[in-house]
Amino acid sequence: MLKIVGGFVKALALVGGLVVTVLSLMAVGGLWIDSNPARLALALIVALAIPAILADRALGLVGRDKQRGVTTDVLAVSYALFSLGFVGIAHGATRPLLTAEGERLGQAGLHRSSQAAYFLAGGHRPTISLPIAVVTPPPAVTPPTIAPAAAGDLRPADNKERSPAELFKEFAPSVVAIHVTTPFGEGGGTGFVIDAQGTIGTNHHVIDRASKIEVKLMDGTVADSVEILAESPDHDLALIRITTKAPLTPVILGDSEKVTVGERVVSIGNPLGLEHTLTDGVISARRVIETRKMIQMSAPVSPGNSGGPLFNTRGEVVGVTTAIYAAHSVAQNLNLAMPINDVRAMLRAEYPERHAVGTEASRGGRW
Numbered sequence: 001m002l003k004i005v006g007g008f009v010k011a012l013a014l015v016g017g018l019v020v021t022v023l024s025l026m027a028v029g030g031l032w033i034d035s036n037p038a039r040l041a042l043a044l045i046v047a048l049a050i051p052a053i054l055a056d057r058a059l060g061l062v063g064r065d066k067q068r069g070v071t072t073d074v075l076a077v078s079y080a081l082f083s084l085g086f087v088g089i090a091h092g093a094t095r096p097l098l099t100a101e102g103e104r105l106g107q108a109g110l111h112r113s114s115q116a117a118y119f120l121a122g123g124h125r126p127t128i129s130l131p132i133a134v135v136t137p138p139p140a141v142t143p144p145t146i147a148p149a150a151a152g153d154l155r156p157a158d159n160k161e162r163s164p165a166e167l168f169k170e171f172a173p174s175v176v177a178i179h180v181t182t183p184f185g186e187g188g189g190t191g192f193v194i195d196a197q198g199t200i201g202t203n204h205h206v207i208d209r210a211s212k213i214e215v216k217l218m219d220g221t222v223a224d225s226v227e228i229l230a231e232s233p234d235h236d237l238a239l240i241r242i243t244t245k246a247p248l249t250p251v252i253l254g255d256s257e258k259v260t261v262g263e264r265v266v267s268i269g270n271p272l273g274l275e276h277t278l279t280d281g282v283i284s285a286r287r288v289i290e291t292r293k294m295i296q297m298s299a300p301v302s303p304g305n306s307g308g309p310l311f312n313t314r315g316e317v318v319g320v321t322t323a324i325y326a327a328h329s330v331a332q333n334l335n336l337a338m339p340i341n342d343v344r345a346m347l348r349a350e351y352p353e354r355h356a357v358g359t360e361a362s363r364g365g366r367w
Helices: 002-029 036-061 070-089 091-108 110-120 148-154 166-175 342-346
Strands: 175-182 185-193 199-202 213-214 226-233 237-241 262-268 279-288 294-298 309-312 316-324 335-339
Touching: 002 036, 002 070, 002 091, 002 110, 036 070, 070 091, 091 110, 091 185, 110 262, 148 166, 166 175, 166 262, 166 279, 166 309, 175 199, 185 262, 213 226, 213 237, 279 335, 294 316, 316 342, 335 342
Parallel strands: none
Antiparallel strands: 175 185, 175 213, 185 199, 199 237, 226 237, 262 279, 262 309, 279 294, 294 335, 309 316, 316 335
16 A cells, blocks of 8 residues: 555656646746747756756665666656745745746747646736637727716827837836735736826736735835726726825827827836836737737737836827737747727726725736
């Protein structure tokens, strides 16, 4: 009986430990390597080579009559100890690496591996599936109607052309960092101030399953009194509201139906928690992916940019940075944003379904 139990534990350590070790090594490799196959190859080499060297040393220390099973014993112990150290003892330091690895794998369509990485990071985040196979020309649509009271609260456009530096100086204070706590761990993303009442636009997957939300302004002010006004999982959008003593600076909402291919755009967000990072690019295409109208742009996107504003050169927000469009790891600068008109359609004078964070009505997230 003991042999059976021992054999089961050994097999579990070999298989499970190898999977955890490879994912952990890929997460570390992600600090320098973007390619998924390259990270996997490097992780496998390290995961197999080092235990093999240790096993060879161990075989030299025992007699030939006792060498049976030594190699697998060494491998099992090596994987178990590494997994315990990386995911357990050093979890506080390694969780961001595993979370970032989960994001990379999810964006490459490797959803099971992505979920495994998020699980090791201490949480679970549903990924957005964006397969390349379903791309059709955008249909003609009628711009959404804005509720009169909500429209009156919005900052009017001024048609003033701005450089990226001028855009950042004027609108960076309107961009916020969102930190969420879930039953499974912590995460974050980006949002932007829509009106002086404290309405914040972001992606739904940023706040999905949140039990607590904190919103940090550029001046360091942290608002922990947050409620959810509206959620649209189908468009991956959400509206939340914060209360602050200091006045807020809203963005200018543009018209995403007027976006043209080749138009220059600027994104401000918090990639991997690096707050208020500016990137720029151009509108690459307008697409319909899985029935969702989306804007494709070349402005770089990283985990943590989700929910951030995409500005045109007139300082108008034309999109909400959402995802990286990648069917395989070699994709570069295929980045997507939800049209701002989808946010406009959610604005109301009153929000009858508004609710506190963490209530049953809130599915609440991760980036």
